[in-house]
Amino acid sequence: MRAALITQLGEPPAAAEQSKPAVLTDHVVVDVLAAPITPLDLLCATGTSYFGSPATPYVPGVQGIGTVGGRAVWFPTTAGMTAGNGSMAEKALVRQEDLVFLPDDVPPVEMAALGLSAVAAHMALTWRGELKPGETVIVLGCGAVGQSAIQLARAAGAGRVVAAARSEKGRERAARAGADTVISLEPSEFVGIEADLLLDPLFGAPAAAAAQTLRPGGRWVNLGGSADETCPITSSTLRSRSLRLSGYTNNELTAHQRAEAISTVAHLAARGALAVDHEVVRLAEVTNAWRRQAEGATRGRIVLVP
Ligand SMILES: NC(=O)c1ccc[n+]([C@@H]2O[C@H](COP(=O)([O-])OP(=O)(O)OC[C@H]3O[C@@H](n4cnc5c(N)ncnc54)[C@H](OP(=O)(O)O)[C@@H]3O)[C@@H](O)[C@H]2O)c1
Numbered sequence: 001m002r003a004a005l006i007t008q009l010g011e012p013p014a015a016a017e018q019s020k021p022a023v024l025t026d027h028v029v030v031d032v033l034a035a036p037i038t039p040l041d042l043l044c045a046t047g048t049s050y051f052g053s054p055a056t057p058y059v060p061g062v063q064g065i066g067t068v069g070g071r072a073v074w075f076p077t078t079a080g081m082t083a084g085n086g087s088m089a090e091k092a093l094v095r096q097e098d099l100v101f102l103p104d105d106v107p108p109v110e111m112a113a114l115g116l117s118a119v120a121a122h123m124a125l126t127w128r129g130e131l132k133p134g135e136t137v138i139v140l141g142c143g144a145v146g147q148s149a150i151q152l153a154r155a156a157g158a159g160r161v162v163a164a165a166r167s168e169k170g171r172e173r174a175a176r177a178g179a180d181t182v183i184s185l186e187p188s189e190f191v192g193i194e195a196d197l198l199l200d201p202l203f204g205a206p207a208a209a210a211a212q213t214l215r216p217g218g219r220w221v222n223l224g225g226s227a228d229e230t231c232p233i234t235s236s237t238l239r240s241r242s243l244r245l246s247g248y249t250n251n252e253l254t255a256h257q258r259a260e261a262i263s264t265v266a267h268l269a270a271r272g273a274l275a276v277d278h279e280v281v282r283l284a285e286v287t288n289a290w291r292r293q294a295e296g297a298t299r300g301r302i303v304l305v306p
Contacts, residue, residue, distance in 0.1 A: 002306060003089030004286040007057045009047035012290035013088065015283060018059065021085065021093035030066035030075050030094050034112035035087035036278075037293040037302045038062065038144075039224070044080025051081040061087030061304075063115045065108040072102040074111065074262050088286065090306040097255060100262045105270045113278035113301040114269055116250050117144035119261040120223050122152045124199055124248040127257075129221045133157030135196040138210055139179070141226055142170035144301045145201045147276040148265075150177040153199070155268060162193055164210060173277055173300075185209070185227075197221070204228025208237075216241040223248040278303050 001020050004013035021029055040049075041060045047053040063076050064087030075094040079086025086092065102111065125131045137153040139146050142165040153161050162181045163174035174182045183189035185202075187209040195213045198220040204227035211220055211233055220243060238245065250258070268274035277300025281289040289302045 001090040002283055003059045003085070004061070004283060004290075004304070005057050006045050006060055009045060009053060009056060012287045012294075013045070013060055014287050015285075018089065020091050024093065026096050027093050028068050028096050028099065030064070030068055030073060030092045030099075032064050032066040032087055032090055032092055032306055033072075033108040034066075035061045035064035035304045036112045036115055037088075037290055037304065038115070038117065039226070040116075041080060041086075042290070042294050049080070054080045055083060058083075059085035059087075059089050059092075061089070061092070063087055063112075064092060065102070065112045066092065068099060072104065072106060072108065074100045074102055074115065074266070076116070076258070088283065088304055090283075100259045100266075102262075102266045103270050106266045107269065109278065109280055109303050109305065110275055111266060111269050112303045113144065113276050114148060114265050114274060117276070117301070118148035118152065118265040118274065119253075119258060120248065120250050121145050121148035121199070122261050122264060123250070123253065123257070124221045124223050125149060125153055125197070126156050128246050128248045129197045129199065129219050131156050131158060131197055134159040136160040136162065136194065137197045137199060138162045138164065138193065138195040138213055139174075139199045140164050140185070140202045140206055140210055141166075142174045142177070143201070143226070144276045145223065146170070147173055147177045148274065149199045150174060150179050151268070151274050154178055155273065162195065162213075164189065164206065166206075187212075199223075202227035203231045205232060207231050208233045211237055211243065214241060214243050218243050220245045221248050222246070276301060280305055282306075
């Protein structure tokens, strides 16, 4: 079968012929329809993630959409985090209990583009962030997480959604995703905004500026460090308004929580109420696609199709 193969950490994968996965107890072989290239895939393949350095060669791809016995499924893998191969191949070996069966009318490529980015947005808003109807949410960045968060905040009953992104393209995406107010990441742009919940995949200076908008008791959920690994926040900002700063990772979800979140995302995607910008690229072109995704030189999430 054809697969993307990482042979050297820090270098993009190349398309290669691989033997099909051998069937294991409690596992199934999924016929892959679509696999996104996500920041987690890119990070793990550098060998510098907090999961450690994966053994090479390996097939990357921490999630995908495929079929099992003719039925559509979403599936996760631990490629790049622990030993084993991932979704960027014609077939993938998946633990039976991790499969999530999807409604028949879910578009596979669109669902692959959403995947765990949308799960993170949904769970960070509703579970960790405890979003209540009518509240104001401020969303930083407008990649896959940001676009999902804008739409999911609305679906969860947010009263107002403010989106902040550094690029003109990001701000256009935020407006299309339905944000009520769209601003840049300049600190002056946050002045006058009052928010209850900050959904933060960026950290760094943008998050420090956005935290100033939080009302007393406001919640700040960090789920990534796309802008910076550190953040210049002052103690007085946190304690003067009793702010709650929490971290979020999809890896803390139980399989049941993750499956429920995937189902929520899938049902919204099936009725056209949730989507993120994406590009479709053939698996054979993975090397260039991987480079472009790492450089941010794409029209959104790249989804590989075999
Ligand atoms: N905790 C979790 O479970 C979880 C799950 C999924 C993702 N994440 C993390 O969340 C972050 C976003 O993921 P994603 O899927 O949305 O990624 P993505 O689709 O690649 O989007 C990244 C976004 O970050 C913005 N960005 C990148 N560098 C920036 C900088 N220096 N300053 C300001 N904005 C910057 C980009 O803005 P422009 O488009 O304007 O360039 C882009 O919109 C990543 O760090 C990812 O690892 C965490």
